[in-house]
Each structure stands twice: as C-alpha cells, then as structure tokens.
Amino acid sequence: MKKTLIILGLISAILSAVLSVLPVFKLAIFPGILALLCGIGALILAKKQVSSTQTIQLIFLIVILSFSLSLYKTIFTKVEVGNTEDLEQREVEKVKEAKEELLNIEITE
C-alpha cells in the first residue's frame, strides 16, 4: 500500500512539476493535490511501519516547487501577444484587394 502511494505520489508530483513550466501552469494544482494526499498517506503508513521517508520528502519537495512556480507565474506573468507581423501583412493585402474590388460598387440603403 505504502509503495503504491509513493509511486502514485511521485508520478503526480512529476506531472505537476511538468505542468507548472508549461503555459497551462494553472492545471498543476490537480496532480499537485493528488501528490500531496498520496504523500500524506504514505507518510502515515511509514510512521506506523517505522521505515524511511526520504522518497516521501522528495514528493513534498517537488510539489512545493511546482506550486511555488505556478503561484509566481500566476502573479507575475503578463500575457502578451506574440509576433503578428504575418497577420498585419495579410491585413494590408486584404485591404488593398478590398479597395480594388469595392471601388466601383453601388452602395444601397
């Protein structure tokens, strides 16, 4: 049981860490919470069995790091539009084409 919780916790913690570096960093919270729950469960079992808690500590460490990164990005990341040169170029072309096509139309009410 403890081993299962540790493996599940570790996988969730790594997934949380991966998500926290991606643009969808807000999603890191879900595997992060799962990892924390697994970590707590494994810790309780480890205390009962008086066994090593090193891997469990690693789970907590990864989760703390991923949550910190997600929180930092939530507060300080400013969303901005990337390179729109191509789009602007297309817009200019479209206006030019429209001018030619619409120059002699009859505007009706």
Add this chain to the structure above:
Amino acid sequence: MKHLLLLFTLILSTQAFSQNNAFTFGEDLIFSASYNMSGVLTEVAQVKMETSKLNTNSGELMRLKVTATTYSSFDSYFKIRDLYESYVNPKTIKPYLYNREIDEGGHYKFVKYNFDYSSRTVKALLRKKSKNFESGFWDQNFNNSFSNNTRDIISTLYYLRTLDIKKAPIGASDTFIVLFDNKEVKCSFKLLAKETINTALGSKLCYKLAINVSGTSIFKGNNDNLIWLTADENKIPVYAKFKIAVGNGELKIKSANGLKN
C-alpha cells in the same frame, strides 16, 4: 399568442427603426479569450474588434475587422492568427465583402463572400492549402442566391448592437440569417435578463442575450452561449460565454477606445 405578438413587435421595431447609433469609425475593442481546461480558465488569446473607413467611388464603407491572436506562451503549442473582416454600409450594416482567413495550428482556410444586391447573389470563394496544386492552394468558387437580410457573422454581431434592445421585453428574441461556411444558418438572440456585471470598464448594466445557432455545429447547448451588451447607446459586448465543439470558455473586455457615445 402573447409571445408571438411580442416577437412580431420586436422584429418590426428592430427592422424598421434600427439605426447605427452604437458605433462609428475608429472604434477599438480589445478582449481576452479564456479557455476552460479541466475547470480552470486559462487566458489563451487576444481578440480585437476594430472599425475603420474605406472610401469607394460611390461613398464610404465601414470596415469591421476582428482578429484573434494567441498569446506568445501558447504560440509554440497552438498558434492562432485569425482575421475576419466585413465591409459594410455604415448605416444599415449590410455587408458587401466578407473575408475570413484563419490560420489555426497550421490549418489554413480562406473564405470570401462578395454580396451583389442587384442580383441577390453572393459570389463565394473557398481556399484551402493543397500540395496537389502548383499555387499551393485549392480554390472552390460558388454562386449562391441570398435572402434579403442575410449577413456574415461579423456584420451580424455589429448589427446586433444597432438594435433598439431597450424597447424589447425580457424573453423577446430575434432571428438573423447568417452566411457561414457557404450555408445560410439561422442565428437567434434571446434577451434573457438585464444585469449588472463587473468589467474592466467598470460596473456596467448589461443586456444578457443567449445565442442559438441552428443548422450548424459551431455552438453547442441551448442558451449556453451568452453575450452581455452594455445597456447604453454603445451596446459594447463586454463579456461572452461560449460552448463550442471543442470545449468552452469566455471573452472578457480589456479596453474600449473610440466609442461613439
């Protein structure tokens, strides 16, 4: 019967007396589009709605331009650079030319409609990328007839703003014919409520409208696609919720410049 009468009154009042007192040349609205990912709203793109003037030999047209651009952090994963534009009569918002050029994650499509009011026909061009042609594009041309009040999707959205909604009772609806993907689809707007919402422009009293589109798979659900227009002369779309085939999300206004009123 009562509802029918209300609907009839609304249609009459909107068709006969609608004038464009809502927007003018040089209006610039900026929105942020968020996509719902597992219950978490993530800002993915910027949507811009702009109006400008285009002079022709017989007068002036209004260019309604809408662009959608993903934020730089999403460009490496799914880059969107969409351009929608409609050249309309500034008074009646009747379209003469419509362009839709989408580039979404490498998927390219260009659609052009030329509305000819004398012959009631629309000349449509559909262009897709293809390796089978020397030009790199595969063009399809169509000639379709269109009904009197057919508009493209952009001019419909702007036309909605010209309607005299303040006279409409809660529950009233109006249906428009929209030419989309070379098909005429019925797009209805139903006034659900008047409510005050907080926006980037401040707290605004708004008309809450439900959008339902029949005959297409663009929008999903019944009354799940909503738009909030400010309950003033400008009728700015300040907030929208949408449910489409690939998920749901929302549009929130960030800034509004060049307003008419």
